[in-house]
Every structure is written in structure tokens, then in C-alpha cells.
Amino acid sequence: MHELAVTESILQIAEKHALQADAKKVTDIFLVIGALSSIVDDSVVFYWEMISKGTVCEDSVIHFNRLPATMYCLACDHTFEIPGELVPCPNCGSYQLKIQSGEEFFLESIEIER
């Protein structure tokens, strides 16, 4: 439900960097989003088309680099991916786990025309 606010932030960041790079047009936006960040890609794209109209980002394409959420099992040293929901270690069944990755949430780069 907070995709509109998130999409507005993406636009602000993209516009700022486009201006700094003296871009005439932004063609692509590359996001890196971990599986533990609750963001729905389709909703971001939906809002993007609406709010980027009339900006330097109009008609640009958003790319989502979805990184998996990985857990480390403290009991058996096993590293595994989770589907976003917490599950016990598939190797030994332990819940003594540590989150290793999946919380990434940043704009990595933009592709521009000058």
C-alpha cells in the first residue's frame, strides 16, 4: 500500500540525478530490491507511468533487480533462501537463524540520453 510514496521517492531521486548529468531524457531506471522489502513491482510500475508523465523520466522503463532473502543457520552453518516468510532451516529444522540479505532497497543507476 505504500508504493505511491515509494514511487514518488524514486522519481525525485531519478530527476535529481538526471539534472546533475544534464540528461535530456531518462530511458531506464534500475532498482535493487531485497525480497524482505514489501514492495509490489506491478504497483510501482502502475504509479510510475502516472507520475512520470511530463517529467524527464516520461516513458522510461523500471527494472527490478530482486535479490533473494538469505538466512544463515546458527545451528548447522547452512545458508538458504527464504520466500519472504520465515521458515526453519531446511537442513536441520532449527529456528536459530540470522538474516544475511534481503533488505536492500535502493536506486542503483539510471540510463540517460543527453
Place this chain on the structure above:
Amino acid sequence: MATEKVQVVEKILDANDQVASQNQTLLSQAGVFSINIMASPGAGKTSVILKTIEKLSGKMRIGVIEGDTAPVTIDSDKVMAMGMPAVQINTGGQCHLDAVMIDRALKHINYKDLDLMIVENVGNLICPAAFKIGTHANVVISSIPEGDDKPYKYTNIYRGIDVLLINKIDLLPYLDFRMDYFQQGVEILNPGLTTFKVSCKTEEGFDQWILWLTQQVDEFKKRIHA
């Protein structure tokens, strides 16, 4: 036309985070300790706040910023009825409070005389986790009727919080809530998290929470006066 790649690597909610840190600076400079209370609808956020005010009355001056998605003042009215200043934020349907809303709210409440500012976030276990608002501590209230699987499904809300209240423990005998299973999930997400099991109805466990909160306020005041 040839395109060119421009490296950005900027956190998507960086602008919000910056306003959040300004909010924290404003509150710190005024000597006001602040907490952000997050929970699902019906977990007992307002009840915990009212009970906390009652327990601390005469000892601390407390203000409340109430976040709701609709233009209602039910919650802020209850706070003001207890003689404490409150301001209601209507998010206009938005599912969480953000740092800019708190910045605006601080202009509408005389916070400089306060010891403690309590922010009641919008009832939701997903969105508030993503938006920092600038408080000194983040609190989640879980309640027994919500079920023991919440940490497994709503992982983010339990990350980066400073204290957890498990509310409505008076209902434990009537519901199949496995406390061990619940706390095991929380432990993965936030190892060693300070946790209080409370009931607003029977007041069980409330003294420990009040003691913790009082200590936080005292330590904060010592830190900023040091």
C-alpha cells in the same frame, strides 16, 4: 540515440530518512524523548498509551501525536481528556506516518515543555516499518488474538525496533497462542529484543514497561545534559 549509464546508488527512502533525522534533532534539542508505537489495528495502541499516561501522571508531561487514516479525533480526544496535549494527523487514506507528517505535527503541538512524546502510528504491520519518522525508540505492540504467526509473516516490523509489548495476555487461557513459537520468530528477526508481556485490562506486566520507559527518559535526559 546512444544512452549512457549514470551510477546513483541512493536509498529510495533517503529523503524521508533525512527529514526523520531532522525531527529527532528538534526533539533532542528540546529535551523530549520520543517513541513511535506501531501495531496492527486493534492490538491496543491507544489503550497502552492511555494506560501509560495514567501511570505516569504527575511524574512526566506527555504529548501524543495520533496518526489515523481518516479524519477522526476519537484517539486524540481521549488523550486530551486526560489533560495532555495531543495532535491528530489524518493521513488521508495513506497507510503509514512519514517523517514529513511528523515535521508538520510538531508545528501544531507545544512539545518543548514535554518529557515524552508518544507517536501512535497508523494501524498496520507492513508500511510503518519502511518509514522512519525520527523518534528515539521504536515500539511494536503485538496482541494475543492476532495469533502467534505474525513474526513469520510480517518480518520487517520486528526488525529495527527497540522494545516489544505483547498485549492482552489476560486472553492467553482462552486462545491457542504458542508464546514460544511467537518469541522464536521475534528472536530470529531481532535477537535479544526487550519484551514485556502486558495486559491493559488487568495491568499485569505494566509496571515493568513503565519502569523501562522511565529509565529510557531518564537516561536520555542525562545524555543530552552531559
